[in-house]
Amino acid sequence: MATEILMPALSPxxxxxxxxxxxxxEGDEITSGMIIAxxxxxxxxxxxxxxxxxxMGKILIDEGTEGVKVNTPIAVxxxxxxxxxxxxxSAPKAGAKSEDTDGDTNGDTDxxxxxxxxxxxxxxxxxAAQPAAELPPVPEPDWPEGTKMKSMTVREALREAMAEExxxxxxxxxxxxxxxxxxxxxxxxxxxxxxxxxxxVIDTPITEAGFTGLAVGAAWGGLNPIVEFMTFNFAMQAxxxxxxxxxxxxxxxxxxxxxxxxxxxxNGAAAxxxxxxxxxxxxxxGHIPGLKVVMPYSAADAKGLLKSAIRDGNPVVxxxxxxxxxxxxxxxxxxxxTVPIGKxxxxxxxxxxxxxxxxxxxxxxxxxxEKLAADGIDAEVIDLRTIRPMDTATIISSVKKTNRLVTxxxxxxxxxxxxxxxxxxxxxxFDYLDAPVINLCxxxxxxxxxxxxxxLALVTTDEVIEAVHKVTYR
Amino acid sequence: MAARKTTxxxxxxADELLxxxxxxxxxxxxxEKAGQLYGMGLIGGFCHLYIGQEAVVVGLEAAxxxxxKRITSYRDHGHMLACGMDxxxxxxxxxxxxxxxxxxxxGSMHMFSKEKHFYGGHGIVGAQVPLGTGLGFADxxxxxxxxxxxxxxxxxxNQGQVYESYNMAELWNLPVVxxxxxxxxxxxxxxxxxxxxxxxxxxxxxxxIKGEAVDGMDVMxxxxxxxxxxxxxxxxxxxxILEVMTYRYRGHSMSDPAKYRTREEVQKMxxxxxxxxxxxxxxxxxxxxxxxDLKAIDKEIKAxxxxxxxxxxxxxxxxxxxxxxxxxxxxxxxxx
Numbered sequence: 143m144a145t146e147i148l149m150p151a152l153s154p155x156x157x158x159x160x161x162x163x164x165x166x167x168e169g170d171e172i173t174s175g176m177i178i179a180x181x182x183x184x185x186x187x188x189x190x191x192x193x194x195x196x197x198m199g200k201i202l203i204d205e206g207t208e209g210v211k212v213n214t215p216i217a218v219x220x221x222x223x224x225x226x227x228x229x230x231x232s233a234p235k236a237g238a239k240s241e242d243t244d245g246d247t248n249g250d251t252d253x254x255x256x257x258x259x260x261x262x263x264x265x266x267x268x269x270a271a272q273p274a275a276e277l278p279p280v281p282e283p284d285w286p287e288g289t290k291m292k293s294m295t296v297r298e299a300l301r302e303a304m305a306e307e308x309x310x311x312x313x314x315x316x317x318x319x320x321x322x323x324x325x326x327x328x329x330x331x332x333x334x335x336x337x338x339x340x341x342x343v344i345d346t347p348i349t350e351a352g353f354t355g356l357a358v359g360a361a362w363g364g365l366n367p368i369v370e371f372m373t374f375n376f377a378m379q380a381x382x383x384x385x386x387x388x389x390x391x392x393x394x395x396x397x398x399x400x401x402x403x404x405x406x407x408x409n410g411a412a413a414x415x416x417x418x419x420x421x422x423x424x425x426x427x428g429h430i431p432g433l434k435v436v437m438p439y440s441a442a443d444a445k446g447l448l449k450s451a452i453r454d455g456n457p458v459v460x461x462x463x464x465x466x467x468x469x470x471x472x473x474x475x476x477x478x479x480t481v482p483i484g485k486x487x488x489x490x491x492x493x494x495x496x497x498x499x500x501x502x503x504x505x506x507x508x509x510x511x512e513k514l515a516a517d518g519i520d521a522e523v524i525d526l527r528t529i530r531p532m533d534t535a536t537i538i539s540s541v542k543k544t545n546r547l548v549t550x551x552x553x554x555x556x557x558x559x560x561x562x563x564x565x566x567x568x569x570x571x572f573d574y575l576d577a578p579v580i581n582l583c584x585x586x587x588x589x590x591x592x593x594x595x596x597x598l599a600l601v602t603t604d605e606v607i608e609a610v611h612k613v614t615y616r
Numbered sequence: 617m618a619a620r621k622t623t624x625x626x627x628x629x630a631d632e633l634l635x636x637x638x639x640x641x642x643x644x645x646x647x648e649k650a651g652q653l654y655g656m657g658l659i660g661g662f663c664h665l666y667i668g669q670e671a672v673v674v675g676l677e678a679a680x681x682x683x684x685k686r687i688t689s690y691r692d693h694g695h696m697l698a699c700g701m702d703x704x705x706x707x708x709x710x711x712x713x714x715x716x717x718x719x720x721x722x723g724s725m726h727m728f729s730k731e732k733h734f735y736g737g738h739g740i741v742g743a744q745v746p747l748g749t750g751l752g753f754a755d756x757x758x759x760x761x762x763x764x765x766x767x768x769x770x771x772x773x774n775q776g777q778v779y780e781s782y783n784m785a786e787l788w789n790l791p792v793v794x795x796x797x798x799x800x801x802x803x804x805x806x807x808x809x810x811x812x813x814x815x816x817x818x819x820x821x822x823x824x825i826k827g828e829a830v831d832g833m834d835v836m837x838x839x840x841x842x843x844x845x846x847x848x849x850x851x852x853x854x855x856x857i858l859e860v861m862t863y864r865y866r867g868h869s870m871s872d873p874a875k876y877r878t879r880e881e882v883q884k885m886x887x888x889x890x891x892x893x894x895x896x897x898x899x900x901x902x903x904x905x906x907x908x909d910l911k912a913i914d915k916e917i918k919a920x921x922x923x924x925x926x927x928x929x930x931x932x933x934x935x936x937x938x939x940x941x942x943x944x945x946x947x948x949x950x951x952x
Contacts, residue, residue: 315757341757347787352746352780359750362735363685365757386740387747393942395728396719399735400945431943455945 144224145194146215149203152181152188154413155464159183160208161216170198172219179205179216184297184468185329196221283488284446284481285474292475297467299441300330300406303448304368306478308338311366314452317344317357318370318407327372328408328467354380354405358387358457361403366452371407374423374461388457389432404451406460409437410502410552411600413465417588420596422553424500427459428529428562434483435529437461439504441471443527446481454483461529463502486533488540492522495610496540498563499550500526503601507550510606519614529559534566541567545576546613550606555583577613582606628836630904636678636835637895638913640670643694644892645921646703647866650693650710653925654870659710662739663724666694668865671891672797673698675838676765676858679846683760687735687748688767690725691797691864695767699732703920707928715931719938742775744768745794749781752792752854763849767795771802773816782823782855791849793842794820796859797832803868804876817859827857833889863889 149159160182172178172192179190199220203210210216294302308314315338320327322335322345335343346353350371357367371377377384384405392400411420427435434456438444444462451458473479489504490511499507504525511521522540526532541547547567549560560581567579585599647665654663666673669691677698680686688695696706701717709716709727717727725739735751738744748766755762772778773796785792796816800807813819817827826848830841838860845856863885867874874882899905 313757347780347783349777349780349783351777352749352784355743355746355777356750356753356781356784359687359735359747359752360754360757361750362747363751363754365754382740382743383746387738387743391726391728391736392945394718394722394726395736395942396717396721397942397946398718398728398730402945434944455947 144199144221145196145219147178147192147194147217147219149210149212149214149216150181150190151212152183152190153185154415155468156183156185156212157468158209158211161203161205161210162187164201164205166198168198168201172196172198185327186325192219194219197224199224284442285476285479290475291472293470294441294473295468295470296438296441296444296462297328297330299445299471299473300448300462300467301332301334303445303452304331305334305337307449307452308334308342311452312342313364314366314368315342315344316368316370317346317353319346319348319372321345321370326370328464330462330467331370350376350379351383354383355387357403358383358401361388361401361457362391362399366402368404368406368452371405373412373419373464374407374409375419375421377405377407377423384427384433384457384459385430389430392456393432400455401457402455404448404454404458404460406448406451407462408464408467409461410463411465411584411589411596414591414593414596415589416591420589422461422501422551422584423459424461424529424551425553425557425559425562427461428532428559429557430530432457433530434458435461436483436527437501437529438527439466439499439501439525441469442473442479443481443487443525445473446479447483447527449478449480450483453480458483461501466502481527484528484531484533486536487525487527488522488536489525490521490523492520492544494520494522494544495546495548495614496522496524496537496544497548497550497606497610498524498526498537498560500529500559501552503550503552506601506603506606509603510610513603513607514610519610519616521610526559532562532566534563534570537563538567538571541571542574545574546610547575547579548582548606548609548613549579550582550601552584552601555581555586558583577615580609580613582609628898630899632678633895633899633904634909634913636671636674637892637899637910638917639674639677639698640835640892640895641913641917642703642920643667643670643674643697645917646697646707646924647693649921649925650707651866651870653707653711653928658929659724660712661723662690663710663870664691664868665866665870666691666864668885668890669797669799669832669862670694671835671838672795672832672860672862673767675832675835676793676795676842678835678839679842680763680765683733683762684846685733685735685748685751685755685762685764686767687744687751687764688737689741689744689769689772690737690739691769692725692727692737696727696729696732696734696737699729699734701727701729701732701734703924704927707924708931711928711931712933713928713931714934714938715927719942720934721938721942742768742772742777745772745775745778746781749785749790749792749855752785752790753788756788756790761791761850763791763793763846763854765793765795767797769802770796770798770800770807770811770816771805773798773819774811779819779823782820782825785855786823786825789852790855791852792855793845793849794825794827794855794857796857797862798859799862799864801864801868801876804872804874806876815859817857820857825855825857827859829859829861832860832862833891833894835891835895 163180177189196219199218203216321331325332410422497507564579705717712720726737752764820827
């Protein structure tokens with residue numbers, strides 16, 4: 143019986159990829175373990191090995207095809223005695239298979255066959271797969287009207303920001319694990335080694351405490367380091383240097399020793415990487431005077447804020463998100479586009495309720511706002527963008543208009559960013575509140591591995607909608 | 617004490633010896649005064665005195681040039697005085713006053729001087745080691761020939777980040793002299809009780825870093841070793857490790873009853889190995905200075921220290937507005 147070869151998932155967050163190259167042709171004998179194709183994921187180009195033996199009967203997806211969804215049949219393998227004519231004509235030729243599953247809950251539930259559970263949780267929104275195209279248009283005050291826009295991913299935006307700042311100032315350099323020759327664990331630094339050389343794109347040993355301390359010292363010594371953490375989970379090995387060394391020394395020295403440094407990397411849950419690799423540190427670093435903490439959602443903010451962070455003169459913790467890396471947004475096509483740190487953005491204007499979020503939480507906030515609009519509830523969505531210093535003025539003025547507030551974040555509930563926002567609103571706009579504020583957070587549990595439990599642990603669009611119904615009493 | 621080395625018959629000049637004598641004496645008298653002020657309640661919190669270890673910093677500073685950097689932990693007053701920071705500013709920081717190096721916001725453990733290339737003053741054991749390695753990294757990146765002295769104690773020598781730093785420093789040939797000030801006690805724990813391998817400098821061999829042990833009670837020996845280490849770093853052959861065998865006479869901090877060692881042990885060290893007495897003897901027996909000369913120096917130092925104490929008492933407490941300054945860099949410093 144003919145065997146379908148499916149597009150493989152080659153990284154935890156991969157939803158689709160490019161079938162870069164076929165290394166076999168129809169009619170070739172295939173043995174198990176043979177490398178049959180090269181597949182480009184969101185992170186790297188990977189070799190794809192055959193599992194089964196047989197004859198390559200038919201190639202269903204041509205090489206060079208982009209956007210091939212995971213689990214799409216890409217070729218058919220024939221067993222002895224079969225011929226290519228036996229192949230059922232069931233497999234689609236193009237890579238756009240998933241659209242035919244369920245338009246609303248979207249197609250990537252079939253990406254995780256092991257995740258099927260008998261609960262209805264599995265039908266909930268999968269975390270890693272909100273197509274950017276579904277999001278509502280966003281009013282943008284950060285660039286002049288009429289600016290030409292270009293579409294780029296968050297990944298490309300971050301890369302451009304670093305490259306532009308490195309061209310502009312030769313004391314800016316990048317250091318971290320796999321940032322150079324490997325081209326970045328998440329490909330953020332792809333190409334930077336080629337352009338700037340090994341002096342300025344520095345591969346470190348896997349010693350976070352050591353290289354973070356070293357980078358802080360280098361900042362005091364007159365350089366402008368960008369430290370990439372492969373993920374912020376690993377930065378806990380170095381948190382003493384972020385807090386005790388980088389954040390406090392300007393104060394302790396009476397202003398003699400500022401620390402111009404950026405600590406950046408993916409933060410928060412990715413997909414199915416369990417408790418030690420899935421944590422949101424926004425509240426942790428947001429707690430510390432002396433640090434600035436930035437958490438962008440869109441590519442434009444990622445670019446504009448990273449450029450500002452590199453120029454800032456203070457230690458900036460720049461929290462990215464692996465799931466957002468591959469999403470595309472419009473970014474202004476300007477010579478030197480920056481976004482100021484400490485300024486929130488009203489992502490969607492509304493009058494009935496204020497939803498405040500940041501980073502990937504914006505995905506749920508915006509999606510909820512769209513759905514609520516269909517129910518006649520007009521939500522204002524604020525993208526905080528910077529956690530510290532926080533633009534509480536924008537929140538307060540919105541709450542004074544809407545009288546209701548829901549905060550959305552991925553981090554744990556106790557001492558969350560939302561808790562701080564609630565307290566601030568209570569102190570500064572108590573009389574304007576018509577309902578208790580709701581803080582939506584990740585659940586108060588270490589992140590589980592099982593797909594259904596992971597979904598349950600994360601904040602969802604449905605929870606945002608439910609919370610808005612509660613605070614609006616309708 | 618391991619690896620005691622003497623200077624032998626060095627052709628040191630009278631001026632040079634007199635300078636070391638003065639510099640070491642300044643540290644000792646300053647620290648004695650700080651101890652007094654602490655007793656009077658004028659200095660609060662932690663206060664770690666450097667008495668007994670003076671030859672380490674004075675010897676190494678004698679080998680340094682302008683532009684070289686230094687960073688250390690919390691037993692830092694001696695380092696600051698040795699690199700030329702003003703005793704008034706240091707003492708006023710100890711008393712938490714506006715005239716202190718950190719405007720009273722750092723205290724004993726956290727002083728800095730960009731002008732004198734002194735980068736602190738750090739309170740987390742071992743943290744200064746990667747930080748100092750980064751200072752060396754910056755100089756190498758800029759392509760100058762400055763060297764950074766990274767001081768740490770026998771206690772910090774067991775911290776993991778020290779070895780992470782060694783690895784990167786050797787991998788990237790950084791111009792860093794690691795100075796292990798082995799005073800034999802990490803707070804109250806003797807090296808015998810904390811450390812299996814007795815020769816701390818030898819651990820550098822695992823990373824391919826050269827090093828040696830030095831008699832830290834002999835300022836000339838320290839200087840000679842410092843010159844060798846610095847020369848290696850300036851020649852692009854860094855880093856280098858010096859394990860300087862020394863001894864602190866006072867407790868770990870002001871509140872230390874020092875039950876972990878005998879009075880006799882301390883007394884013996886003071887009587888037989890004192891670094892200042894050693895130079896005094898060289899000066900007098902060698903006919904390089906008279907008792908009168910030395911008395912004049914003692915008097916001069918006493919005056920400097922008394923002035924610093926007066927300044928530290930008279931300088932006002934920081935203005936209450938200072939609570940809210942320096943949390944972030946001044947805007948003009950961004951983009952520096």
